[in-house]
Structure formats: C-alpha cells, structure tokens
Amino acid sequence: MSSLQTWSYRKFKRNMNDIAVESIPEVSSVSIKKTLRNHTSFEEGHTCFIMSCNLCTRKPKVARIYINKTTGMFMCSGCKMTGQWQTLEAMLGNKKIRAKKAPAESVEEIEESIKKTLEDVASNTRLLRLLEEESLNSVLKKFKLPVTSKSVTDNLDVRLNDKETQMFFPLENIEAELVGYRKINSTRTIDEIFPTIKCGGILVSKAAKLKDTAVLVPSISDFLVLLNAKVSSNIVCLPNGVNNLSQYVLPSLEKYKKLILWLGNDSKAWEAARDFARKLGEKRCLIIRPTEIHKLPHLADSQDFKTILSEAQPIWHKSITTFANLRADVYSDLLNIDKVQGVKWKRFPTLNKILKGHRRGELTVITGPTGSGKTTFISEYSLDLAMQGVNTLWGSFEIRNARLAKTMLQQKAGFPLDENLHLFDQLADEFEKLPIYFMTFHGQQTIKVVMEAVEHATYVYDIGHVIIDNVQFMMGMSDDQKHLDRFWRQDAIIQAFRQFATRKNCHVTLVIHPRKEREDEDLTTSSIFGGAKASQEADNVLIIQDRRLISTKGKKYLQVAKNRYSGDLGLMTLEFNKAGLSYQQKIKTKEKKKAEELPVDSAIPVELNID
Template sequence: MRFTTLFKSMRILATRLTSKTCTRQFNDISFEDISDISPTVIKRALNSHKLSYEEGHTCFLINCPVCQRKAKSLSNPKLFINKKTGAFQCPSCMSFGQWNSLESYVSTKRSKTAGKPTLTSNLEVVSQYLKNIENTTIPLSNFSEGDFVKICKEFQLPDVSYSLLQHISIRIDLAHTNLYFPLENALSTTVGYRILHKKQNGQITPKVEPLVECEGVLAGKSTKVKDTAVVVPNLSDFLILLNQRLSNYIVCLPNGLINLPQYILPSLERFSKLILWFGNDLNSWDSARSFAKKLNEKRCLFVRPTENQLLPHDAVERDFKAIVAAAKPIWHKSITTFSSLREDILSDLQNIDKVHGVKWKRFPTLTRILKGHRKGELTVITGPTGSGKTTFISEYSLDLAIQGVNTLWGSFEIRNVRLAKTMLQQMVGLPLDKNLEKFDTFADEFEKLPMYYMTFHGQQAVKVVMEVLFLMNFLTIIKKS
C-alpha cells in the first residue's frame, strides 16, 4: 500500500491537546534522525558488547563508558538509556544523544587507535550557566521572613511557611524580577532552573533554563517515604504540598502539562510509585493518562478529577493527606468491574461541559457542529483537485496550534516551504510579498507555535510513516485526529 493515491483526496492531521500557554519551536521531522529501536534491540546490543545493565521503570542503566574512560571512578556513574527511543544521558558527565551514537561509542571502547567517536556533552554549558546564576542571584534564605512573604506575594505564590526554604534552595536576582527554582537530575544535582519572570505590568511568566537535553525536575525532599512522589504541574501546588509536610516527595514538572521531555525520566527513575495530581479538567485528566504511558503505567496512580479533589491551590482547606492516600492506579489488568470504573464515570459526568474539545475560533459553525477538536477522532476532508482542501485544513490546524495544540503535518503533495508560507500568511492576514519588512516579526511569532512538519514527499511506505507517527506521539504526546 502506498500513500500517493490515498492522500490525493484526504489529509490526515495529527494533533495533541496541550496547555494554552504552550511555547514551542516548529521543526521539520526527519525520519533519518529517528532511531528504529526497541528494548529487545537495546538489550541484545548491550549483551553483545558485554555491558551489564539494570532494567528500570523507563530506562536501562549501565556504567557510563564516558566516565570510565576519563577516570577510574569507584562510584561508577550510571548512564540512562530510554527503553523506547534509545536516547541516553549520563547525569554525571552530562553526555547525551541518540542510540546509534552510543552504540558506535561502546563498540570502540577497547580500541587503542586514534579517532575514537565522541559523545556530545552539556557539562560545560550547564556549569557555566549555573556559575552565572550563582554570581547574579541571592538565596531567598538570606532574606527575613517578612521579606520572604512579600516576595511570594509579588510573584503571586501561595502563602507558605518560611521554614520551607530548608527543603528547597530558591534564588532571586538583584532586580527582584526573576525567581529561580532548582531543577535536579538523577543525582540530585542542580542542572537548571524553572524561572518565574515578573514583567513591568506585574504579569508572571514561567520559563526553563538552560534549554539543554539534560533536564531535571523540581523536587521537595522527604525524610520518610523515599520511593513515592506526588507529581504536580505547577509551582503553586508544589509549594502548598511541600508546606503540608506530606510523607512523600513532592515533584513539579518543568514544563507543566505542555509536554514531558524524555530527558527528565532518569530523574524519576528512583521512585517506585508516582502519584499524578493534575487537576479536574479534561486536558489535565487526559495528560495524566498520556504521561503515565511514558512514565510506566504500572507504577503510576492518579488523583481522580472530581469536584471534591481539586488541585491544591484551588482547595487549600482540603485534607491533602487523605486525597493522596486515596489515589487510584492508572494501570489495570485485562478484567475490571463496575466498582473500578465508577469514579471514572463520575468524573465524566462532572466534566460533561469540558469534553467538547478545543473550539475553533476561526470556524464557529464548525465548532457548533463538531463541538471542538477531541482526542481520538479521525477527520477526513474530501473533494476534487483545486477545491481548497489543503487551504482549509491549513487554517483549521493553524487555528488549533495558536491555541496551544501540538500539530504534526504530513503533506505528501505540497512541499513544507509552500505549506508553511500559506500558514504564515493565514496567521497574519496580510500578503507577505507586500510586507517583507515585517517578515522577521511575523516569522518570530509563527516559530512559537507547536507546529511540526514531516519531511516526506511523494510515495512513502505505510510502515515508514507510521513509525514516525508513533515516535512523535511518544516524544511530544500528540493527539491524532
């Protein structure tokens, strides 16, 4: 089966519902850059190179060959290999890359010849960044309790105890416009910061720095239960739960519900149980299920999205310990009962007005008929050549992308340059050739959209295209429509 005739009259648009605050670069997705990998292939290769490994929840762990080559370390730093993609990283030397790079590296481990392959490392970039932050910021613990309360109010954070600073090292810049929350890797080493930036108008915007492939999570430490973590999407919930002194670790995801980068998975590998507390709207509930697949469903529980179990910042008077204790498993065996489903049914009924999906702003009639874009729906657009199918679906997808919906385009007849130019013109509503002086401004805004393009053109085997779709679904958690 080939795609040429199939896509003559049909366009398949793949998108994934995310937060409306999504900011993301658009990229061409090249199949050559994606490894065709599986856990079996990885294990077979490790065995062939006589490398012992441990199998974790989401990664294989081996002694880092880079650290071993640089020095004879007794600590044997571990290198983490993602089971599904083969992407690897070492939290010690911060080497990272794709599976083919690692396999090439370990195959020459005993070679004495020159020209050995090297692996990319973020160690220098991260070290320089952290040094700069240390030199230009001050720990919040240096301030008085009164100043601490004032700073929390300025950054629209909840009212928490000053003693909380004993559990997390928060920093602030000299101008009091940026608040820095440390992101830790699998070694509990700071590798970056989740930053709250205060604009002149008082608006608070979050961001993560530095943007490298050795990311970490914001973790509040526990002295009691060390193998369980409550995972939340935002700083307010993180601080409130940390302030409650629960027996579990409290973890805040660096990008909220926008996406779950594969490079933070090693930071969560130590936990045998993850309790996902994402909120009671459809997007949060859907994200909990999607993220759980990436985190290993068997160790994931979630706080069910009912009216009585809101996010901590929406229900500060609730018994958080009881809510966490009542978390239910996401993963179920093949057979279930109504008693296991009744809470899901209740959540559906309580959120009936939220299951309509993302509403198109440019096509109100379409929204009235279809009730918005929803996960799991296939939309088929048919018509003769020249009737405007591509033009329509282009603006259809642009409308959703502007609202933060991750979008993957697979156009097998029209090249990406022409397609992106059409979308850019639809976004600005002006003829580009007559507004060339504004091109950079328009392009900068378009680059912020969560838009991806496959580089396929013309005939392609179904298997090849589906492999790209499946991997992109894992990497960015895209919704298919």
C-alpha cells in the first residue's frame, strides 16, 4: 500500500463516527441546576438552561449561554463559543471536575469561519430578489422549487451565484443574526450547511402574527409554499429534514411556546416527529397526523393550510389514555399500512415478505453457530437500512471497528477493496455520508456504561437502530462479577435493551451465541444461550442454520423463528458472495414471479428457494 493510500485509509478511520465513552458527558439536569444556583442566576427553558454570558466581553448586553438539559452542551449567542458542560463548569469556578476537560472551540476560529463564509457568499452571489418575476420563476423551476409570488423572495435574503447553479438560503441564530447559509444546487443532489451546524442557524420566516408559534417543515419547498400561503405562524425549515435534529439547533427554537411538526406521512417522518417532539419537549409540540388529506405543503399547495394547522393535535398523552385519544393513531396506521410495516430491505426481499419491514421500537435477536457469518450478515443487514436513511449505532464488542467498517465498505462497493485501491477515496467519501456511528468499546463492558453511550447517541444523533455484537463478549468474565449468575447477567442486559427499545422507540438488534448442541440438529429458539428471557422479550428471532456442517450438499439459510408483528415465519437462503462479502439476494427473472406467488405459512417454516 502506497503512502498516499495509507494516509487515505487512516483518514477514513479517523473520520468514522466513533462514539467514545470519554466523549459522553456525565451530567444530569439536576447536577447542572445545582451548579448554576451556586454561581449565577438562570432561567429554565424547554430544552435548555439559559444564563447571561459573563465570559463574553464582545456583546455583554445580549449574549446568553444556552445549556442543553440532557447533554450539558453549551452555546453562547454572542461569541458563538460551544463546548461540553465540564468546560463551562470549570469556567464558573467549580473545582470538582474531571481531570480531562473537553476544550471549548476557539472563539476567534468560529467568528472567523462565520465571517469568511458570509463574505465569500456575498462576493460571489447576488440577491435573488433583484431578478425580474419572469427570471425568478425560471430559476425556481430550474432548482425544482415551487413557484411563489415575488413578495416571498423579497422578504428573504436568498442569494444566487452567477452561473445560476447554486442558491444560498440565510440561516439565523437565536438572536436573529446571520450565521451561515444552506446551499442547494440545481441538481438537488444534496443540501449543505455553511460554515457548520454548530452555529445553530435555522431558516425561519421573518414576519408572523403568532410570534410564539412555529411550524416545523422538512424541506425548503414546504417552507416556500407555507410562506406563500401567508400562514399566521412562524415557519422553520429543519436543517437536516427528518434525518436528524441537532442539539445545536435547539437554542434557536427556545423562544417558541408552541411547535407544530408537519414532517410528512411516511413511516420515517412519523417516527421522526415523535423523536423530535421528545427532544423539543412533548408538552409544547403538536403534530399534523399523517393522512391522505394532510399532505406535505409542496405536494398539494392548494390545501386549506389554516384549517390543517388549526387541527394539529398534541403528541403528548398522560400515562393513562382512552381509545378516543388513540383513535387518530389507529386510523393513521390503517391508512398507511405499508409504511407502518417499516423500512423495506433492498438486498433481502424475502425478509420483507416475512417480517414485512424493519420497525422501530422492536427487539431482534439473531443467533447461529460459531463461524456461520452472523457478524457479516448483520453488518450488511444494517448497512442496507442505513443506506435508506436509518440512523444506526454499532456496538461491536467482538471485532474492531476498523475491521467492521472495512467489511461494510466492501459490502457497499460489491468488490474486493484490496484489488481496487485507486477507488478507495471515492468509496470512503460516499460511506462517510451514511448515518452510521460506532461505539468505541471492545470486549467486556458493564451494562451501565453501554446504556449511557446508547442513550447519549440516541439523543444527539436520533438513532433508530442499535446493534450489539455480541452479548457474550459484552458480558465478559470479570472478577468483580464472578459471584453473579451468568444467566441473570444476560437477562439483565436483555431487559435493559428491551426497555430502551420501547421507551426510545428505537430498534435494537442483539447478536447472541447459541448454547453448544449437536451439529446434526437445527437450532431453535431454545438454543439461544441463557434463559428463556431472550426469546420471550424479542419481537423477532432470526437463526442462521448451516446444514453444510452435516452435508456436502447442505445449504445455509436464515430462519425467522419468531415474528411478533405478523406471525409469518419462513426461511431465506444465504448464498455468500466472497468478492463483495455479501449475502444479497439475486432474484432471477423466472424465479422472481414464482417466489412472489409462494405463500409463507404462518405456523410452519417454509423454505423460499430464492437464488
């Protein structure tokens, strides 16, 4: 490997989305409150504690520090400084802090970055409102944006480059200061935030009658349509759509007492609405429930937006509810049955046929003989979902993250990487864009430490799928826990993840080794190592059966042994493509129709021979 290729590989390893235990702040809202009371006056907002910034000398009258209640991350609205709670705690004079403190970002560096971005955009673009109406409409069509009245763009400081291939929408922070731009190009391949999401900028409408109410929409097209309709509320376009709600954006939404989430009517948007509401404060959030009538604004710009917004319903319910409160949810589920079934796999159509899809809030257990390819399969299984936008967190306790990432990179590419090193940078750049995060644990870890990392990542990155590979390696065999029953410890881990999956509406996949059994017998749900809790708590149980161990003509297949959602059970043949490290199904034209017509028995596993 050349020095350039070695550098590229190391750069790829550094840029993996690692989540280290050292980066997880040991904070709670109670401890933050206690420290603030001892040193300064503060207000408690919906998502942040707010205090005057005594550290900022640049704008002492208006500068305020916003401290996230969950993570302790702080942001100054004046000098734009950000950092972890331990840093601010040290600045406030508390001596009981960690020896290792996360340094705050350089104030000068942040301000210079913002200044340079604004100057570069201003010098290389012109205001969109300077165009004549005919030219304006032509540009909007070119960017696949809805055509609006000229008064809409006149009130926005949107800028256009000379070649008319890039458009820049202004992002403002909590103090209504311009801190960056959201760049879109005419091909609409990807939107970019400049200079960084850490500036806390959002695209927001300026004039509104209801100053304390905002409608959150996922795209610029929706933003423009509502602005053109002159709704009475503020309109906010979320920086990352339904993919993620960054904690750096939360301070900019603090001033609103009521938030109406209008994110769409597919399953991903519906799940995002519930996750975002938990992060924003459920009691102030209303939601436009997914129905055929309430489509996203840009999909039906002739809707009665005033009526739709007035019918927004609370997302928060008390501990005890009635069917009257659940009625709208039930109707939405029935109306969008295909979407409620979950995200479909593109590489494993047979799994779609049996499991119907990948749903949040469920617990999946996968087991199989040693060396049967559990990690290889589950990495591709999760990669498929991540490529469709499912935010994924990997906890690999058995193999190193670099090796896991290499496997996933090759599975995405579909060919050997060592024979195509000249393509590595291109492939790595594409892989880095996927919403995949890795915990930096390896070997034995306590369930408390792991759950802290999982909870932190779920809040910060809106994780929708957590993989633990595997439970036995995570448990280990330490002297501190040798007096505890091994089965009891495993049951405690399963219970913790079961509760987490339900509470956070996140899908958890646990890889568990089977107990040692005779090689000539197929594994069953009773073969899972430990007590019966794993199979009882799981919504889905997947078993890799490897008949090649007992017969030269035997096959390897994945058995769906439990499916709580639909009850359908079945088998999926696993044929390994060594070049791509892949089990992706290749359905032949003649067999595709036959496979689609083949029924899946709801009680007895039936092998679907799909090659």
